[in-house]
Amino acid sequence: METPAKKDAPAHPRKSRKGATPTVRDVARLAGVAPMSVSRALNNPDSVSPEILQRVREVVDRVGYVPNLLAGGLASKKSRMVAAVVPTISGSVFLEMVQALTDGLAARGYQLMLGQAGYENSREDALLEAIIGRRPDGVVLTGIMRSEQGRRRLLASGIPVVETWDLTDSPIDMLVGFSHEQIGKAVAEYLHGRGRRKIAAISADDERAVRRNRQFADTVLTLQPGLGTDRKAVPTCVVPAPTSLGSGRTGLRELLARDPGIDAVFCSSDMMAQGVLLEALALGIEVPGQLAVVGLGDLAFSRDLHPPLTTVRIDGTAIGSIAASLIIDRAEGRPVEAPVRDVGFVIVERGSS
Amino acid sequence: METPAKKDAPAHPRKSRKGATPTVRDVARLAGVAPMSVSRALNNPDSVSPEILQRVREVVDRVGYVPNLLAGGLASKKSRMVAAVVPTISGSVFLEMVQALTDGLAARGYQLMLGQAGYENSREDALLEAIIGRRPDGVVLTGIMRSEQGRRRLLASGIPVVETWDLTDSPIDMLVGFSHEQIGKAVAEYLHGRGRRKIAAISADDERAVRRNRQFADTVLTLQPGLGTDRKAVPTCVVPAPTSLGSGRTGLRELLARDPGIDAVFCSSDMMAQGVLLEALALGIEVPGQLAVVGLGDLAFSRDLHPPLTTVRIDGTAIGSIAASLIIDRAEGRPVEAPVRDVGFVIVERGSS
DNA sequence: TTGAAAGCGCTAACAG
DNA sequence: CTGTTAGCGCTTTCAA
Numbered sequence: 022m023e024t025p026a027k028k029d030a031p032a033h034p035r036k037s038r039k040g041a042t043p044t045v046r047d048v049a050r051l052a053g054v055a056p057m058s059v060s061r062a063l064n065n066p067d068s069v070s071p072e073i074l075q076r077v078r079e080v081v082d083r084v085g086y087v088p089n090l091l092a093g094g095l096a097s098k099k100s101r102m103v104a105a106v107v108p109t110i111s112g113s114v115f116l117e118m119v120q121a122l123t124d125g126l127a128a129r130g131y132q133l134m135l136g137q138a139g140y141e142n143s144r145e146d147a148l149l150e151a152i153i154g155r156r157p158d159g160v161v162l163t164g165i166m167r168s169e170q171g172r173r174r175l176l177a178s179g180i181p182v183v184e185t186w187d188l189t190d191s192p193i194d195m196l197v198g199f200s201h202e203q204i205g206k207a208v209a210e211y212l213h214g215r216g217r218r219k220i221a222a223i224s225a226d227d228e229r230a231v232r233r234n235r236q237f238a239d240t241v242l243t244l245q246p247g248l249g250t251d252r253k254a255v256p257t258c259v260v261p262a263p264t265s266l267g268s269g270r271t272g273l274r275e276l277l278a279r280d281p282g283i284d285a286v287f288c289s290s291d292m293m294a295q296g297v298l299l300e301a302l303a304l305g306i307e308v309p310g311q312l313a314v315v316g317l318g319d320l321a322f323s324r325d326l327h328p329p330l331t332t333v334r335i336d337g338t339a340i341g342s343i344a345a346s347l348i349i350d351r352a353e354g355r356p357v358e359a360p361v362r363d364v365g366f367v368i369v370e371r372g373s374s
Numbered sequence: 375m376e377t378p379a380k381k382d383a384p385a386h387p388r389k390s391r392k393g394a395t396p397t398v399r400d401v402a403r404l405a406g407v408a409p410m411s412v413s414r415a416l417n418n419p420d421s422v423s424p425e426i427l428q429r430v431r432e433v434v435d436r437v438g439y440v441p442n443l444l445a446g447g448l449a450s451k452k453s454r455m456v457a458a459v460v461p462t463i464s465g466s467v468f469l470e471m472v473q474a475l476t477d478g479l480a481a482r483g484y485q486l487m488l489g490q491a492g493y494e495n496s497r498e499d500a501l502l503e504a505i506i507g508r509r510p511d512g513v514v515l516t517g518i519m520r521s522e523q524g525r526r527r528l529l530a531s532g533i534p535v536v537e538t539w540d541l542t543d544s545p546i547d548m549l550v551g552f553s554h555e556q557i558g559k560a561v562a563e564y565l566h567g568r569g570r571r572k573i574a575a576i577s578a579d580d581e582r583a584v585r586r587n588r589q590f591a592d593t594v595l596t597l598q599p600g601l602g603t604d605r606k607a608v609p610t611c612v613v614p615a616p617t618s619l620g621s622g623r624t625g626l627r628e629l630l631a632r633d634p635g636i637d638a639v640f641c642s643s644d645m646m647a648q649g650v651l652l653e654a655l656a657l658g659i660e661v662p663g664q665l666a667v668v669g670l671g672d673l674a675f676s677r678d679l680h681p682p683l684t685t686v687r688i689d690g691t692a693i694g695s696i697a698a699s700l701i702i703d704r705a706e707g708r709p710v711e712a713p714v715r716d717v718g719f720v721i722v723e724r725g726s727s
Numbered sequence: 728t729t730g731a732a733a734g735c736g737c738t739a740a741c742a743g
Numbered sequence: 744c745t746g747t748t749a750g751c752g753c754t755t756t757c758a759a
Contacts, residue, residue: 042531044736060738070744085530090507091453092736095751096443102487102508111473111674116464123490124464129499134455135488136477144480151485154443172479177438178395224692234744266675292675299680321464322619322645327652397752408730413754448735561757724741 041082052076062086074251094156104134104152105161105349106145108227113262114290114337115163116319118185120261121341122161129349131158140227140262145171153178158289159348160290163188164229165196168358181351183344187229188363195351195360197343201229204333208287208315213244215218217313220255222270223297224289226264237287256280264289269296270303276306284312285374291316291323291332298326298373313374339364381401385581393509396437403428404437416441438492447509454702457487457505458514459498461580465616465692467643467671469514471538474694484511493615498524506531512701517543517582518549534704536697540582541716548713550696550702554582556688557719558589561640561668564721570638570666573608575675576625576650577642578615590640609633617642621647623656628656637665638727644669644676651679666727681725683699692717 046077050057054073062069062077081085092098103126106116123133125265136148149171152160159181166172172193175182182194187201218366222235238255240258241248248254257274260268269288273296276283288294294316301308308314308328316323316332317348323330343362350357402409407426415422415430423432423618433439447453456479460468465625477488489501502524505513519525519537519642525546535547540554565573566633573594577587591608594601601607611628613621622641626649629636641647647669654661661667661681669676669685676683696715 032620045738046736049744057738058745058746061745064738068744071744087503087506087527087531089736091444091448091509092751093738095442095753096736096738100444110476111469113469116466116469119488120464120490123488127489127501127504132508133488135472135476135486135617135637136480137473148480150440151480151483153440155485156442156444158606174438174440178440261726265678268679270678293469294522295675299418299678303680322648324653325620325623325649327617327656345741364553397756401751409752410730410754411728414729417754421728426729442752445735446754448737449752449754452733493759 033201041219042089044089045086047084048077048080048086052080070081072182082287095322098156099352100156100158101130102134102155102158102344103161104136104155104157106138106148106162107134107139107153107165109137109263112290112373113292115186116228117337118163118341118344119339122345125342125345126225126349129345131345131349131352133177136183149174153180156180158352159183161185161344161348165198166193166229181348185340185344191338192361195344195347195357196270197340197347197362197364199335199364199366201233202236204317205233205238206240206305207366207368209237209244212287212313212315212374213241213284215285215313218245219280219283220287221280221283222255222289223256223258223260223269223274223276223293224287225264225293226259227262230262230289234287235291256283258314260293264293266292266296266299266318269293269298271296271299273297277312285315286312287315287317291318291320291330294330294332295326298328298330309372309374315368315374324371326373331371332371333372334367336364348369381722385397396439397442399432401433401439403545405433406636408617427716429726434698441475442654444498449578451509452705453509453511454483455485455487455508455510456512456665457489458516459505460488460516461493462490462594462616463488463641466645466673468539470690470695471694472698474691475698478695478698479702482698484698484702486709497722502527506533508716509533509659511705512536513554514538514697514701518551519546520581534701535699536678537624538693538697545664545714548700548702550693550715550717552688552717552719554586555589557670558586558591560719560721561686562590562593562597564667565638565640565668565727566594568638568666570637572600572633572637574620574629574636575608575640575642576611576613576629577640578617578646579612580615583615583642584695586642587640613646617646619645619649619691622646622651623653624649626650626657638668639665640668640670644671644673644683647683647685647726648675651681651683657720662725662727668721668727672722674686675679679726685722687722689717 045056045059049059059077060076138145162184163186167185184192187198187200224230238252241255256276256279258272294314297314306312316330319332319334323332366372398409402412412430415427422572439511453524457693491498516539517536518540537545537549538551540551591605594608609629609632611625647667650667672685672687676685
C-alpha cells in the first residue's frame with residue numbers, strides 16, 4: 022500500500038491514456054529503467070550500458086516515441102533551432118544562402134526558422150519578438166541590423182547573432198559578409214578599364230544597393246574628372262526592391278531616353294541584368310559591342326544567358342555554411358576563432374562586357 | 375518564519391540573478407500581481423482589470439520581458455509554429471508558396487520552420503523526426519507524402535497536415551493542390567489545337583513531373599493515332615531535378631538531334647523554357663513560327679521574356695495562403711469547411727506559342 | 728476578476 | 744553507469 026513502485030503492474034497510477042503520445046516516462050517504464058537513462062540513451066548513447074541502450078531503443082521503436090524537443094529545450098536551454106531573417110524570399114538572391122544554412126544546420130540536428138522582414142523593416146520588430154520568444158540558439162540576419170532598438174533587444178537576449186551580406190565596423194556579434202562599397206568601386210574600375218566612358222547603373226532602392234551605387238558613381242567620377250563632381254553625372258535608374266527582369270527592361274529604356282550614348286550598365290541583380298540583355302536585343306543594341314552589361318549575384322542561369330553574363334559573384338553558399346558553423350560552434354560552447362569574415366566577391370568576366 | 379510570502383521584500387529567495395532574462399515571475403513581482411495575471415494580461419488582455427493590465431505592460435516594457443514560447447508551448451500544447459517541407463528551396467517554383475505561407479502565418483502570430491527534403495527523399499525521415507519532435511501546430515508538405523512509413527508517423531503524431539502541389543484520393547489530412555495529369559492533358563490538347571504535330575517535351579525526373587508527362591504523351595498519342603501507342607513516339611528529354619536554364623538549352627539540342635522536325639516543346643518549368651527560348655535564338659530557330667514553347671509555373675519573369683512565354687499558371691500564392699488558413703483554423707479549433715481544395719491551373723497564352 | 732497549486736516533458740546536478 | 748530530485752517558465756484548473 023505504501024509505495025506503488027512495482028515495475029510490472031502499477032496499481033493504476035496515471036496509466037498512459039490511450040492515444041496520447043508517449044513520453045520518456047512511458048518509455049522508461051516499458052524498458053524498466055529510469056527516465057534519465059532513456060534521455061541518456063537517446064542523447065548520449067556512449068554514456069549508458071549496451072543492455073540499457075538496446076532495451077531503450079527497442080521500446081522507442083515499438084511505441085514510436087519522438088522526444089518532445091520543446092520540453093527538452095526548456096530544460097536544457099538549448100532549442101536546437103536557428104532563426105534566419107531575410108528581406109524577402111522571392112528575390113532569389115538569398116536562396117543559395119538559405120539553402121546552405123538549412124543544410125548545414127540539418128546536418129547537425131538543428132532546424133531553421135524562417136522570417137521575412139520585408140524591405141521596409143516595419144515588420145522587423147514583431148518578427149524579432151516572435152524569434153526571441155522561441156529562444157533560438159542563434160539568429161542569422163540578412164544584412165546588418167540597422168534599428169538601434171533591434172540591436173539592443175538582440176544583444177540583451179544573449180542569443181548568438183550572425184549578420185550577413187554586408188560589412189560593418191560594429192557588428193552586434195558575428196559577421197559574414199562582403200563590402201558593397203568595394204563592389205561598387207571594383208565594377209566602376211572594371212568598366213572604365215575596359216574603355217567604357219558612358220557608364221550607367223540600374224539599382225534597387227534598398228539601403229545596401231544605395232551604398233554600393235554611391236561608391237560606384239563616385240569612382241566613375243574619380244576616373245573621369247571631366248564629368249565633374251556631381252553623382253548625377255552618372256546616369257542611374259533606381260527601381261524598387263525586389264528587382265525583376267521587367268525592371269531591367271524598363272530601366273534600360275529609361276536610361277537610354279535620358280542619354281542614348283550609354284555604353285555600360287551595372288545592374289544590382291542578375292535578374293535585372295537579364296532584362297537589360299533582353300531589352301537590348303529587342304532594341305537592336307549589340308552586347309557587348311555597343312553596351313556592356315554587368316550583373317550582381319552570379320545566379321545559376323547567368324552563365325547560360327546569351328551572351329553569358331558578366332557579373333559579381335557572391336558566394337551565398339559559403340555565407341550560409343559559415344554562418345551555420347559559427348552559430349553551432351557558439352551554441353555548443355566551442356570557441357569561435359574568427360567571428361568576422363569577409364568572404365569577398367569576384368568579378369566574373371563573361372561575354373556581356 | 376513559516377511563510378516567506380511577503381510581497382515587497384522576500385527574505386532572499388531566488389533573487390533574479392543579474393543578467394538573466396526576466397520571467398513571468400519577475401514581472402509579476404515587480405507589478406505586484408500573480409504570475410498568472412501577467413500571463414492573462416499578455417495573452418488575453420480583456421480578461422484582466424485595466425489597472426493590472428497597465429501595471430503589467432509598464433513592467434514588461436521596462437524590463438524588456440519577452441515570454442518564453444517554448445515554456446508556453448509546453449504548458450499549453452500549442453507551439454504556434456508550422457513546419458513546411460519543400461523538395462529544395464532553390465528551384466524557386468515553390469517560393470511564392472513559401473512566401474505566402476510565411477506571411478499568412480506571421481500575420482496570425484505563427485512562425486515557419488523550413489525543411490528541405492531533397493528530391494531523393496532520403497533525408498525525409500530524419501526531417502520528419504526533427505519536425506514532429508518540435509510539436510508544430512501543423513505541417514505543410516510540398517507534394518504528397520509517398521512513403522507509407524512517413525504517412526503513418528505523421529498520422530500518429532496527430533499534427534494537422536496539409537499536402538500541397540498535387541492531388542490524391544487519399545490525403546493524410548488536408549490538401550491544396552492541382553492535378554498534374556490534367557496539366558499534361560491540357561497542354562497536349564492546347565498544342566495539338568494550335569496545329570502542332572511534332573510535339574516534344576523536356577521534363578524533370580521527379581515523380582510529379584513524370585506523371586504529368588506520361589499523361590502528356592498519352593494525350594498526344596490519342597490525338598495523333600498515326601503515332602502508334604508507344605509513348606516513345608513523343609520525343610522526351612528527361613533531366614534531373616531541379617531544372618535550370620542550362621538544362622533547357624541542352625535539352626532542346628538533344629531533342630533536335632533526335633528529331634530535327636520538332637515543332638513544339640512542353641517544359642516542366644519556366645526556367646527551362648527560358649533556356650529553350652535562348653537556345654532557339656542561338657540556333658536561329660524562330661519562336662513561335664518554327665517552334666512553340668510552353669513552360670510551367672508562370673514565374674515573375676515569364677511575361678517579360680522575348681517572346682513572352684506561354685505557360686501553365688499555378689497560383690503558388692493561393693496555395694500558400696490557403697494552406698496557412700487551413701492550418702490555423704484547425705489549430706485554433708475552428709471547423710475546416712473544405713479540407714481538400716483543387717486550386718486548378720490556367721494555360722496563359724503568350725507569344726511563344 | 729484574481730490567485731495558488733500542479734503540472735507540461737524533459738534534463739542538470741547530484742548521489743549512489 | 745544508474746537513479747533521484749528538482750526544476751526550466753509557462754499555463755491549466757480550480758478555488759476564493
